[in-house]
Amino acid sequence: MSKSNQSPTQKIWKKFKKNKLAFGGMLFILLMMLMGVAGYLITPDQTPMASTMHLQLSNKKPGRTFSFLVISRNDKVKEVGIFEKMLYGQEANFKSIPITAHRIVGNTLLAREYIGEDEQAEEVAYPLVSGKNVYQQTFWLGTDMYGRDMLSRLILGIRVSLSVGLMAVLISLFIGISLGAVAGYYGGKVDAGISWLMNVIWSLPSLLLVIAISFALGKGFWQIFIAVGLSTWVDVARLVRGQVLALKEVEFVEASKALGFSTPRIIIKHILPNIAGPILVVASANFASAILLESGLSFLGFGAQPPMPSWGSMIKEHYGYIIMDAAYLAVLPGVAIMLTVYAFNLLAIGLRDAFDVKSQNVTV
Structure with missing residues (x-):
């Protein structure tokens, strides 16, 4: 297909693929999304929140x-x-303990619990249960x-980060595009009032603003969406206003x-489609900012509450081990955050390069 016959979308996609780093970043994001969607289907620990604890194995x-030795089963678990x-x-339908050795004598299983x-613990007799009595698990x-299994919690942490980023970006796009378009199109006092609000929000540190909103809304997973979204809309609004x-x-x-078209129609159908490129650029950058804020x-304890696995809370729980021989406990979620951002x-x-918006004062 000749260049003259290519649609604008095909031209943008061709230019985007030429940027190997950006294309690799997109593939990494798609991989993370697939892992987040699969969730418990690919985690070694498939119990809710991957919260199976064996304190002996900390x-x-x-x-x-x-x-592991299965010491009891619960057939009532659906x-x-x-x-x-x-x-x-x-939900697991059995309880188990880690062991170092076991042997079967008649209808009794003798095992040494891992301590x-x-x-070395003393050998204790356990009754045989139906099904498999002993299994192995690799962490x-x-x-x-x-x-708890670190791999399982890291995979489930993808859901928290990407879902917060997505919802926060959608909220910021809705508020930012609405206010920015109104300010830019009408101008005058409307523009002055909205610009004043944008400057006030812009002057506040994002993390402090999110914490303040979290205090007002309370701790919780859904509150993070609103708090982060309300703190990242200014970038979108400033861009849309200028465009x-x-x-x-x-x-x-x-x-x-x-032709007598209404103002909403002019803005939505004629102006916004022509600035979709810069908006997508800012939305991608805001996605990274939302993940960092979450x-x-x-x-700090205002985000996802235990036992929900979150990369930030995993760092909080284990940052003291950085100076010990278990620094990986804090480094692994930190690396996950760094690579995703x-x-x-x-x-x-x-x-930005594909849409050729370098000359439109769009920064990332």
């Missing part, structure tokens, strides 16, 4: 494999369907301070006014 190194399991996990690396990224000011005097807008909130920034830069 802070174990990555790659360790342990044997097995959920695959879709419900993907979203909420499957430490250099200690590929080790265990946290409560003996609308530049476009409202062009010929096709004047022609729309002459992680900061969770670290970096990928969204690369995506924003790639979109």
Whole structure:
């Protein structure tokens, strides 16, 4: 297909693919999204919130494999369907303990419970239960301070970060586009009033503003969406206002006014589609900012509440181990945050180049 026959979308996509770093960032984001959607289907610990605790196994190194003895089963636990399991996990129908050795004598299973690396427990008799009595589990990224599987909690943490980022960006886009378009199109006192509000919000540190909103709304997962969204709309509003000011005097807008089209129609159908590129660039950058804000909130205790796995709360729980021999407990979620934010920034830069908005004062 010749260049002259390519649609604008195809041209933008071709330019975007030429930026290898941006394309790699997009692939990384897609991989994270797939892992977040799959959720419990790919986590080693498929219980709700991946909160199965074995305190004897706290802070174990990555790659360790342990044997577990099933000491009881609960047949009343209902097995959920695959879709419900993907979203909420499957409650375990058994209780188990880590062991170092076991042997079967008649209808009795003799086992030594794991109590430490250099200690050996006495052999205790346990009744045989139906089904498999002993199984093994490998903790590929080790265990946290409560003996929970780190890999499972890191995967579930993807859901928290991406969902907060998505909802916060949608809220910021709705508020920012609405106020920015109104300010830029009408001008005068309307523009002055909205610009004053934008400058006030702009002057406040984002994290402090989010904390203040969180205090007003209370702690919780859904409150984070609103708090982060209400603190990131100014970037969108400033951009939209400037773009609308530049476009409202062009010929096709004047022609729309002459034809008697309503103001909402002119803004929504004629102006906003022409500034979609810069808006997408700012939205990608705001996605990265939202993830950082959510992680900061969770670290400070205002974000996702335990036992919900969040990268920020995982760092908070284990930052004291940085100076010990278990620094990976805090480094792993920190690396996850860094790579995700970096990928969204690369995506924003790639979109900026693809839409050719470098000369339109759009920064990321």
